[in-house]
Amino acid sequence: MSGHSKWATIKRKKGAADARRGHLFSKLSRAIAVATREGGGDPVSNAALATAIEKARANSMPKDNIERAIQRATAAGGDGVDYEAITYEGYGPGGVAIICVALTDNRNRTASDVRHIFTKNGSELGTPGSVAWQFERKGIIL
Incomplete structure (x- = not known):
């Protein structure tokens, strides 16, 4: 029991x-x-990496963990897992356009999970290009 010890x-x-x-x-x-x-x-030459490192440092991630992640990704063969960013598009409640970017090592599992989340919240997963035309990519907000 917590509280007694x-x-x-x-x-x-x-x-x-x-x-x-x-x-x-x-x-x-x-x-x-x-x-x-x-x-x-x-x-210095990779803005996405600089942003990821800055975010890791802001969350007090140890420097050796950051360096190890970079080494695993640059080493021949890496860590055996290949992550990729996938963009899903859909419509939310009231016809609101939604773009969801997911980082995954398994496209099928992620598609199923995203579809489940969309359906559970009264949204609908669309086809590629169904809502992207409504957006203009300007940058990344941290």
């Missing part, structure tokens, strides 16, 4: 915080790896 309380809080932090670090690591594969391992 100081260690039990600390262990419960620390475990939850560590799990959240680990999940965040793995997402940031994947983003760094994808940016590295797409534009190279030099943050």
